[in-house]
Amino acid sequence: MTAQDGPTANASALGDAFSAHGRVFSNKELLNVGYVPNPSAIVARNDEIRRLATALNPAITGDNPSNAFLYGKTGTGKSLCARYATNRIAEAAADNDVSVGKAHIDCSQENTETRAVRATVRALNDPDETGITVPETGYGRSRYYSLLWEVLDDRFDVAFVVLDEIDCLDGADYLMQLSRATEAKKLRHCSVGIVGISNKIKYRDRLDERVKSSLQERELVFTPYDSDALREIIRSRLDAFDEGILTDEAVAECASLAAEEHGDARKAINLLRHTGELAASEGADTITVDHVHRAKNLAEQDRVGALLVGATAQQKATLLAVVSLALVEKTRTFKTSEVYSAYEDICAEAGLEVLSNRRVHDLLREWEFLEVLEIERTGGGRAQGSYLQHRLLEDPSVIRSVFDRSDRFAGIGFTAGNVTTTWSNI
Known part of the structure; x- marks a missing residue:
């Protein structure tokens, strides 16, 4: 080892990483994902807030609020507006001596009926006021429901249950229980308003007709x-x-x-x-x-x-097929048949088993869930029938640069539009 390769050289090379950088940030907290800005910083959502407030407004006088579902892509202000509107309604209700409770449930974490009802009652309960203790474990679903109805009637005239990422909730029984609690005599005087939040605009189509009839929700779509x-x-x-x-x-x-x-x-x-x-x-x-x-x-x-770190070789191959096509064809939307053909070429080059069309479709759906792809069914015109279109949402050159660091897929060739190419000549 030379002096240049020794500890002194290493310390010199790493020095910048461990030394104080010039001043750039004065309050970096403002850029954190979890930071909730002041209401005055809510931009371009006055109409959505007004419509949501109109749906929830009856709570101000202790009456039943309407249910509301907010749809839109991630980062369009749905959760922010839901928090703002429910807070303002609760403040206005307090001026009328109406007690309003609020529970904001993350359904990506509380994704089963039991977890959701447990999280809701824990969010709304105050042990000092009710004398009720709600344990994390040890109770069945029906017991958690009993506690929820008891807490709601003991503490509130109206309660808002905000279900963020509601599409992650397994089943719709919880929605039925909440929306029909008064009708089913589970609650004596407290009313419940549900605010569902989802980036899956077709989520409602998955619901049972009984649930839809019970909810009678108002829908608000948040555009990018x-x-x-x-x-x-x-x-x-x-x-x-x-x-x-x-x-x-x-x-x-x-x-x-x-x-x-x-x-x-x-x-x-x-x-x-x-x-x-x-x-x-x-x-x-x-x-x-x-x-x-x-x-x-x-x-x-x-x-x-x-x-990609947690992806299997087959998952990577399906994504690489779409990326390959995007780089060659200079577009980002392709039919399933085009993607599958490119996938077969990549498997041949990488020495992978070629999976069935159905299995590749399932793998592509997994990339859709991660919001790397967008998949929708479209009509092909007269006598052509309908088919799936796969649209790449990410920059293909960025994904390519990440694949370039992969031993298995670096330099892989593929065929697109009757032209065989490789990463090196893109």
């Missing part, structure tokens, strides 16, 4: 933010940075990129945070458009890399 709205959202977080370090051009570029790709406020703010971190690591005096572009690429590579 445009660049103007995203620019305002980003500007509402400017206090996260030292004064003068974030240029107007960088703000506009963050908003433009986010609006062009997804209209997701969370991702726009995430990009802003990654950009600031990159600028800080380089000791930059200002954050520029170049920082934005480089941070975007690095963040996307990290995110795609994290998805």
Whole structure:
């Protein structure tokens, strides 16, 4: 080992990573995913808030509120608006001596009926007031329901149960129980309003007709933010940075990129945070458009890399088939037959067993669940029937760069449009 390869050289090479960077952030907390902004920072959602408040408004006088379901892609402000509207309704009700309870349940975690009802009663209960203890384990579902009805009647005139990511909830029995509690005489005087939140706009189609009839919910669709709205959202977080370090051009570029790709406020703010971190690591005096572009690429590579780490070889092969087509055909939407043909070529090159069409379809659905793909059925016109279209939501060049670091799939060739190609000549 030479002196250059020794501990001193290693310390020198790593020194920048462990030394204090130049000042960029003054309050980085404002860029955290879990940060809930001040109501004044809610941008471009006045109409949705007004419609939701109208549905919930009867609670102000102690009457039955309407149920409401909020649909829209991730990062479009659904949860934020639900929290804001239920808080405002509860405050207005208090002025009328009406007690309103609020439970916000994450159905991606509390994804069974028992877990959901347990989480709800725990969120609404105050042991000091009710004398009721709700354990994490040890009770059956019916016992948790009994406790829920008891807590609701003891403490509240009206209660809002906000079910975030409601499409993750296994079955709809919980919705039936909540929506029919008064009719079934489970509750003596408390009314329950359900606010369901989902990024699956067709979630309602999965519900039993009895549930739909019982809910009678109002539906609100949250469209993706445009660049103007995203620019305002980003500007509402400017206090996260030292004064003068974030240029107007960088703000506009963050908003433009986010609006062009997804209209997701969370991702726009995430990009802003990654950009600031990159600028800080380089000791930059200002954050520029170049920082934005480089941070975007690095963040996307990290995110795609994290998805691929846990993926099987067959899962990777199906995704690589779509990416292959996107890079060659310069579009991002393909029929199942096109994807399967590219998948067969990749399996041949990688030495993988070729799975059936049905199994490949299942694997593609898994990428849809992870929001890497979007799959929808469409008509092919007269005499052509319907078929599935698979649209790649991620930048194919970013996914390719991650695959390039994979021993098994680096340099894999494939066929698309009767042209055989490889990564090296894309």
